[in-house]
Amino acid sequence: MNRFLLPLGVFALLAVVLAVGIRHSPDKGLIRSPLIGKPAPQFSLPDLQDPARTVQSAALQGRWYLLNVWGTWCAACRAEHEALLSIAHGRQIGIIGLNWRDTDADARQWLKQLGDPYEHVAVDRDGRTAIDWGVYGAPETFLVNPRGIVVYKHIGELTTQTFNAEILPRVRGGQGS
Amino acid sequence: MLAQATFKRAACFVTILMICWHTSLAVDPVELSDPALQARYVALTHELRCMQCQNESIADSPVDLAGDLRRQVRELLQAGKSDDEIRDWMSARYGDFILFRPRHSWRNAWLWGTPAALLVLGALVVVRIIRQRAALVAGDTAPVDES
Amino acid sequence: MLPELGLFALILALLLAALQAFFGIAGPALGRDRWLAALPMAVAGQAVMVATAVGCLVAAFVGNDFSVRYVAENSNTALPLFYRVTALWGAHEGSLLLWILLLALWTVAVAASATRLPPRFAARVLGVLGLISAGFLLFTLATSNPFLRLDPAAPDGRDLNPILQDPGLAVHPPILYTGYVGFAVAFAFACAAMIEGRMDQQWARWTRPWTTLAWAFLTCGIALGSFWAYYELGWGGYWFWDPVENASFMPWLAGTALIHSLAVTDKRGLFKSWTLLLAILAFSLSMLGTFLVRSGVLVSVHSFAADPSRGIFILGFLILTIGSALTLYAWRAPLLKSGAGFEFTAREAFLLFNNLLLVTAAATVFAGTLAPLIADTLGLGTLSVGPPYFNPTFMVSMLPLLALLPVGVHAAWKRGHLGEKARLLLYTLAAALVLACGFVFGLYRGGRVLTVIGLTLGIWIIASSLIEPLQRWRRGLSLSRAVLGMSVAHIGIGLLAIALTTVQSYTTERDVALAPGGSSAVGGYEFRLEQLQPVEGANFSGVQATVTVLRNGQAVAVMNPQKRRFWVQQQVTSETSIRMLRGANVLIALGDDLGQGRWSLRIQIRPLVSLIWLAALVMAIGAVLAAADRRYRTARAAAGAPLPAAAQEVA
Numbered sequence: 002m003n004r005f006l007l008p009l010g011v012f013a014l015l016a017v018v019l020a021v022g023i024r025h026s027p028d029k030g031l032i033r034s035p036l037i038g039k040p041a042p043q044f045s046l047p048d049l050q051d052p053a054r055t056v057q058s059a060a061l062q063g064r065w066y067l068l069n070v071w072g073t074w075c076a077a078c079r080a081e082h083e084a085l086l087s088i089a090h091g092r093q094i095g096i097i098g099l100n101w102r103d104t105d106a107d108a109r110q111w112l113k114q115l116g117d118p119y120e121h122v123a124v125d126r127d128g129r130t131a132i133d134w135g136v137y138g139a140p141e142t143f144l145v146n147p148r149g150i151v152v153y154k155h156i157g158e159l160t161t162q163t164f165n166a167e168i169l170p171r172v173r174g175g176q177g178s
Numbered sequence: 179m180l181a182q183a184t185f186k187r188a189a190c191f192v193t194i195l196m197i198c199w200h201t202s203l204a205v206d207p208v209e210l211s212d213p214a215l216q217a218r219y220v221a222l223t224h225e226l227r228c229m230q231c232q233n234e235s236i237a238d239s240p241v242d243l244a245g246d247l248r249r250q251v252r253e254l255l256q257a258g259k260s261d262d263e264i265r266d267w268m269s270a271r272y273g274d275f276i277l278f279r280p281r282h283s284w285r286n287a288w289l290w291g292t293p294a295a296l297l298v299l300g301a302l303v304v305v306r307i308i309r310q311r312a313a314l315v316a317g318d319t320a321p322v323d324e325s
Numbered sequence: 326m327l328p329e330l331g332l333f334a335l336i337l338a339l340l341l342a343a344l345q346a347f348f349g350i351a352g353p354a355l356g357r358d359r360w361l362a363a364l365p366m367a368v369a370g371q372a373v374m375v376a377t378a379v380g381c382l383v384a385a386f387v388g389n390d391f392s393v394r395y396v397a398e399n400s401n402t403a404l405p406l407f408y409r410v411t412a413l414w415g416a417h418e419g420s421l422l423l424w425i426l427l428l429a430l431w432t433v434a435v436a437a438s439a440t441r442l443p444p445r446f447a448a449r450v451l452g453v454l455g456l457i458s459a460g461f462l463l464f465t466l467a468t469s470n471p472f473l474r475l476d477p478a479a480p481d482g483r484d485l486n487p488i489l490q491d492p493g494l495a496v497h498p499p500i501l502y503t504g505y506v507g508f509a510v511a512f513a514f515a516c517a518a519m520i521e522g523r524m525d526q527q528w529a530r531w532t533r534p535w536t537t538l539a540w541a542f543l544t545c546g547i548a549l550g551s552f553w554a555y556y557e558l559g560w561g562g563y564w565f566w567d568p569v570e571n572a573s574f575m576p577w578l579a580g581t582a583l584i585h586s587l588a589v590t591d592k593r594g595l596f597k598s599w600t601l602l603l604a605i606l607a608f609s610l611s612m613l614g615t616f617l618v619r620s621g622v623l624v625s626v627h628s629f630a631a632d633p634s635r636g637i638f639i640l641g642f643l644i645l646t647i648g649s650a651l652t653l654y655a656w657r658a659p660l661l662k663s664g665a666g667f668e669f670t671a672r673e674a675f676l677l678f679n680n681l682l683l684v685t686a687a688a689t690v691f692a693g694t695l696a697p698l699i700a701d702t703l704g705l706g707t708l709s710v711g712p713p714y715f716n717p718t719f720m721v722s723m724l725p726l727l728a729l730l731p732v733g734v735h736a737a738w739k740r741g742h743l744g745e746k747a748r749l750l751l752y753t754l755a756a757a758l759v760l761a762c763g764f765v766f767g768l769y770r771g772g773r774v775l776t777v778i779g780l781t782l783g784i785w786i787i788a789s790s791l792i793e794p795l796q797r798w799r800r801g802l803s804l805s806r807a808v809l810g811m812s813v814a815h816i817g818i819g820l821l822a823i824a825l826t827t828v829q830s831y832t833t834e835r836d837v838a839l840a841p842g843g844s845s846a847v848g849g850y851e852f853r854l855e856q857l858q859p860v861e862g863a864n865f866s867g868v869q870a871t872v873t874v875l876r877n878g879q880a881v882a883v884m885n886p887q888k889r890r891f892w893v894q895q896q897v898t899s900e901t902s903i904r905m906l907r908g909a910n911v912l913i914a915l916g917d918d919l920g921q922g923r924w925s926l927r928i929q930i931r932p933l934v935s936l937i938w939l940a941a942l943v944m945a946i947g948a949v950l951a952a953a954d955r956r957y958r959t960a961r962a963a964a965g966a967p968l969p970a971a972a973q974e975v976a
Contacts, residue, residue: 005658008602009651012609015695016644019616022698023636033707035273102242128246135271137229137243205916205925207838225713233567235711240917278711280696285705289696293689293718300681308674311595314666315739322593322738 034135034143034154041068041145042133049100049108049122056097056123061145065172067096068143069119069159070131073107075139081158082115088164089118094172098122101131101139144168206237206248215255222251222261225278226268235278328393328472331381335466338374338429341367342459349452350520353445361448368436368451371458372429379426382419382471386412392478395419395471401484401893403864411495412485417619417635418471420498424615425461427499427506432458435510435535442531449517450510457509460642468635484864484893493553501546501573505611507539508580512608515601516650519657524597529590532604534952536587537810540580541948547573548941556901561834561912561929563937566715571694572614578687579607582680584948589676593738595665596673598658599680605654609647610687616643617694671741675733682726689718727782727822730815731789749792757784772830779826786819810951817944824936834929840922844875848930850911851875855883857924865889867900870915870924874906881906886915886926910934 036042041058048054069085071078089096098119100108105124112122125131134143144153152171155163210216220237226247228239236244236251247268254264268276280286345367352360382395386409391397399415414420432454439447465471488494511532518528550570555563564570583603590600616639667673692699693710700708731753735746743750761780765772790812797804833848844853855871867889874882887900901914909932916925 003655003659005598006655008605009648009655012647012651016640016648018695018698018702019636019640019643021702023640025701033273035270128243129250132243132246132250132271135273137272205836205914205927207836207916207919207925225711227709227711233565238562273707275707275709278709279713280708280710286708289692289710289714290718292692293685293721296685296688297681297722300685301678304674304677304681307677308667308669311666311673312668314664315668316666318664318666318739320594320665 034151036135036143036151037154039151041143041149041151042130044123044125044130044133046099046123046125046130049098049105049112049124052105052124056121058149061097062149063147065094065147066120066145067094067168068099068134068145069096070099070101070134070136070139070141072101072103072139073111074103077158078140079115081140081160082118084159084161084164085118086116087161088159093169095120099125099130099134099136101125101136102128144171206245208248208252210252210255218261219252219255222255222264223248226251226265227276227278229272229276327381327384328390328474331378331385332470332472334374334377334381335462335472338371338378338425339459339462339466341371341374342455342462345371345455346452346459347455349448349450349455352452353448353521358444361444364448364451365436367455368429368432371455372433375422375426375429379413379422382422383410383413386410389482390478391480391482392474392476393471394473394475397475397479397482399482399485401482401864403893404482404485404490405863407492408485408490408495412489414498415485415489418465418469420502421461421465421469421619422471423499424502424506425458425465427502428454428458428461428509431503431506431510435513446517446521446523449520450513453513453516454509457513457646460646464635464638464642468638482893484891487865487889487891487894487896487898488557491553491557493549494557497546497549497553500542500549504539504541504543504546505573505576505614507535507542508576508604508608508611510535510539511583511604512650515604516653519601519650519653522657522660524601524657524661526591526594529587529597529600530957533584533587533591534954534957536580536583536604536607537948537952540577540584541945541952543573543577543580544941544945544948547577548938548945552938555934556903556912557898561901561914561927561931563828563934566690566693566712568694569614569618571690572617575687575690575694576607576610576614578683578690579603579610582683582687583607585676585679585683589673593665593667593673594663595667596677596680597661597663598654601654601658603680603684605647605650606684609643609650610691612639612643612646616640665739667739668741670736670743672733672736672738674741675729675736678729679726679733682722682729686719686722686726689722690715693718724778724782727786727818730818731785734789734811734815735792746792750789753788753792754781754785757781757788760784769831776826776830779822779830783819783822783826786822787816790815790819805954805956807951807954807956810947810949810954812947813950814944814947817940817942817947820936820940820943824933824940827933828931828937832929832931834927836916836925836927838919838923838925840924843923845928847928849876850881850906850930851878852913852926852928854924854926860887860889862889864893865891868915870913870926872902872913872926874904874911876906882911884911884913886913888915905935908932 043058045055045057045059048056067088085096088094096119098121100122102125108122108124112119123130134141138156140158142155142159143151146152153167155167210219223237224235226236228234228236228241228244228247230239230241230243234244236247250267251264254267259267265277274281280289282290345364348360348363348367352358352364382393384390385393385396386400387406389396389400389402389409391400395416395418396412399412399419400409404412412419414423432451435454436447436451439450442450514528514532514535518524547570550573551563554565555561583600583606586596586600586603589596616636619635619639693714696710697708700706731750732743735743735750737743758777758781761777761784764780765777794804794809794812797808835845835847837845837847837852839845839852839854841854841856844851846852851874853873853875855873857868857870860867860869867887869885869887872884872886873880874884882904884902884904886902889898889900890896891898899914899916901912903910903912905911909930912927912929912931914927914929916927919925
């Protein structure tokens with residue numbers, strides 16, 4: 002064995018690592034959530050449309066739901082709004098909104114103008130619930146199963162394609178039950 | 179299709195970066211009453227990564243989320259949590275990606291062990307080379323260029 | 326028309342680079358010595374063509390030609406003329422062009438001095454350089470054409486990123502790249518020697534001044550980048566262990582090892598295969614840095630916009646160049662033999678440890694920088710590696726390195742008798758320890774053990790580096806530039822150790838909230854916020870604070886940090902105000918309007934931080950001095966003479 006081949010060998014390994022790095026590089030901004038497979042964080046927050054009431058995670062136990070994190074300051078949220086409306090229209094799964102670091106008036110105005118895809122919108126003014134969910138940018142969408150386990154997370158704009166390819170099969174397959 | 183999706187995601191990532199280019203620094207004039215807690219607060223916020231900016235600590239990042247996370251660190255400190263408990267708390271929500279100090283775990287052993295392993299291995303090789311060369315001194319009569 | 330002319334010039338440059346590679350490598354291999362005559366023309370022609378392309382792009386910037394996409398994306402009519410020129414390297418495409426221009430200029434310099442080298446060897450060196458140049462030109466033309474047109478033309482440009490609108494950063498890339506690219510020369514010399522099969526001491530002697538010069542540029546470039554980060558990024562840090570910084574630091578460490586290993590190979594004909602490997606390594610790390618910064622595989626504050634297709638191209642090119650060089654190495658290196666011997670305390674042994682420690686340091690930085698990628702490849706999940714990893718692990722190799730330096734410098738070649746110098750070394754060590762303790766416990770009233778160690782080593786290195794020059798001077802002996810340069814560079818290292826230790830140990834930093842008239846005490850000073858007023862610039866508007874700094878009730882300075890909003894990119898930057906007071910840098914950054922007239926301010930006092938950059942400058946000056954030593958010129962002149970027996974072709 003020629004010990005002078007060692008550098009070439011090390012370099013070959015490095016090239017493999019870099020090649021894998023390139024393949025994965027478009028996902029660099031996306032971080033796998035540690036919540037997947039774990040119970041969804043509990044919350045109890047005021048309802049946007051009726052601040053006297055609260056939206057509680059406990060009440061959502063026993064059914065599938067999507068938790069969509071949004072804010073009126075977020076351009077990508079506007080872009081995905083159309084898709085959210087069509088998902089809501091399909092009535093296959095309910096969407097709970099988490100209005101993150103926003104003002105109630107702006108948020109209500111937005112829903113009035115663009116349509117309201119949400120069953121309820123929980124208001125997270127100070128961002129505590131968002132931190133519990135590991136949110137680092139809006140929009141983010143979580144899929145939670147009837148046992149209250151987070152089974153999927155989508156970061157960035159949600160499209161109907163993603164919904165049909167990633168979310169619906171999970172709901173239909175009853176995965177995570 | 180796939181290429182387009184890839185491109186879109188790349189573009190999204192660039193936007194995330196742009197958020198950070200926008201602003202420059204966080205100045206956070208909050209001081210905890212206990213100097214020991216304050217020192218731990220400063221140290222901890224410097225080793226937690228700002229998730230939106232991806233290469234700044236939450237201590238330096240001006241984005242809102244970093245501010246929320248700093249507040250969280252303060253509250254956990256005041257609740258009497260240890261540094262490790264606070265790191266675990268953060269990691270449970272954001273994954274190990276948020277820790278600028280990789281955990282001293284078996285999984286990261288290769289990373290933490292690399293410098294020491296290389297030094298020990300290298301030192302063994304170096305000592306062997308020197309032994310071999312020291313044996314050659316007597317037979318080496320070539321003059322040394324001292325210029 | 327000019328942009329098309331520039332593109333055409335780039336295509337011609339690619340053709341000339343390809344010719345240069347072909348004639349340079351195939352000519353000597355096939356024994357066609359007449360082909361070699363074409364090389365100088367190819368080299369000169371390529372440089373002219375690349376310069377023409379750069380000129381065309383500069384003209385587009387100066388003339389605000391927003392039909393060129395690159396100009397539209399990185400300039401603006403409101404941008405001052407100076408930054409319209411430096412905007413050339415403000416983003417990926419243009420900085421790549423700068424890389425190529427600098428490589429062309431290094432090649433011209435090598436070709437000009439190559440007349441004293443054996444013709445075939447010189448041809449092979451130029452051939453390898455041509456190959457590298459061709460690769461980068463092809464990369465530019467295929468994935469990063471800076472001359473792409475916009476149709477219709479943009480009415481105005483999107484402006485240069487405001488944080489790049491700064492004199493420090495304007496000159497940082499050219500100097501840094503000159504260093505990066507300079508290692509290509511050592512790489513080319515190594516490859517040429519391996520192709521030729523003549524890897525003797527001559528090779529090392531020819532390579533030394535080039536490598537030392539490149540290292541000087543790289544040192545200055547890194548220091549400038551750090552200086553810029555300190556005063557422009559706004560939070561007063563000078564080193565972040567960011568992937569981009571690490572990308573420049575790894576070749577620096579490998580280059581430092583190479584400089585020392587070359588000395589042994591040159592003087593003693595030892596470590597020949599190791600030196601070859603280091604020459605390959607230093608440039609490989611330079612190219613790897615380019616890859617990391619531009620491919621988007623790592624996340625960084627300073628990185629260019631991510632683009633996987635560029636990454637694939639550079640990776641292919643890396644595999645081709647580094648892979649071939651290492652294959653060549655695996656083939657040739659086993660043929661190298663040396664009968665030279667040395668004792669345990671000889672300088673050779675110290676330099677061997679120097680190389681071990683420097684390469685370990687480089688490997689540590691490498692492991693930390695690539696760890697997220699490696700973990701990803703092995704399926705170990707996501708992870709982050711930041712200063713809490715780099716600081717302690719880097720120290721593991723740096724402290725022994727600093728401790729060995731003073732002894733190694735004074736150890737003699739081969740036998741390693743320290744002689745009377747052993748006593749002098751002990752005296753200087755004792756004096757350094759006393760001084761360091763005085764500094765720590767007298768001046769600063771306390772510190773950690775590591776502070777004392779760091780200061781002692783720094784002072785000891787400086788004092789011991791003075792022994793040789795002073796002794797020669799006292800005895801009326803001449804002092805060669807090589808020895809003088811080495812002493813100066815080592816004094817720079819000592820200064821750096823002192824500066825880093827002091828800054829790390831005695832920095833005071835506080836974020837305060839003040840309303841006009843209010844004041845806050847930080848680190849022995851009182852800071853009083855006097856007023857806030859609006860400011861206007863050529864392409865920004867902002868707020869300026871006036872802060873009076875008082876010591877014992879006396880005003881010692883008035884400082885004006887600003888917060889600027891740049892109109893075009895709608896970006897806010899913090900213009901820190903920095904003042905040197907009693908050897909320490911006082912930095913004030915203006916934060917946010919907290920409401921009710923109160924503003925947040927960051928106040929930071931970093932003692933001796935300026936010494937970090939000064940030390941880098943001293944190191945670079947030392948390197949330039951050493952590179953200018955007379956023996957390199959005579960070495961080249963003598964190379965035309967028949968070679969000694971030891972230097973016969975191995976193949």
